[in-house]
Amino acid sequence: MKRIDAIIRPARLNFVKAALEELGYGGMTVAEVKGHGQQRGITEQWRGREYRVEYLSKVWLLIVVKDSDLEKVVDAIVDNAQTGEIGDGKLFVSDVQDVIRVRTGERGDAAI
Ligand SMILES: Nc1ncnc2c1ncn2[C@@H]1O[C@H](COP(=O)(O)OP(=O)(O)OP(=O)(O)O)[C@@H](O)[C@H]1O
Numbered sequence: 001m002k003r004i005d006a007i008i009r010p011a012r013l014n015f016v017k018a019a020l021e022e023l024g025y026g027g028m029t030v031a032e033v034k035g036h037g038q039q040r041g042i043t044e045q046w047r048g049r050e051y052r053v054e055y056l057s058k059v060w061l062l063i064v065v066k067d068s069d070l071e072k073v074v075d076a077i078v079d080n081a082q083t084g085e086i087g088d089g090k091l092f093v094s095d096v097q098d099v100i101r102v103r104t105g106e107r108g109d110a111a112i
């Protein structure tokens, strides 16, 4: 199993969510977060003065998928989160050792 931590634009969340539901992924964790990437935020003008906005609002999606679904889920997220502008976000993929559904005690793929 793989874990995808996706940091995306808040405005793209509904599109990504719809695409994941179409692939049969209902289970996910969503959090509103702040962060910055390689540009370290943006510079804004206000009343003729420049100031730095260090952290920008993003949405953090945590999704655990079967190994065999990884590529299509990654594609669905990228296709629906991408605007082509800086700040589109990032996906981190890592291995998951086990998943346990609390209600039933099921484990592994069956518990996703
Ligand atoms: N290396 C990183 N580690 C952890 N979080 C990151 C990392 N890079 C980006 N993020 C998170 O992703 C968000 C969006 O990053 P962003 O899209 O600006 O990445 P980038 O590398 O600067 O790419 P771009 O040049 O397209 O802006 C950040 O606000 C931050 O929350």
Ligand SMILES: [Mg+2]
Pocket: 036, 037, 038, 039, 040, 086, 087, 088
């Ligand atoms: Mg950036």
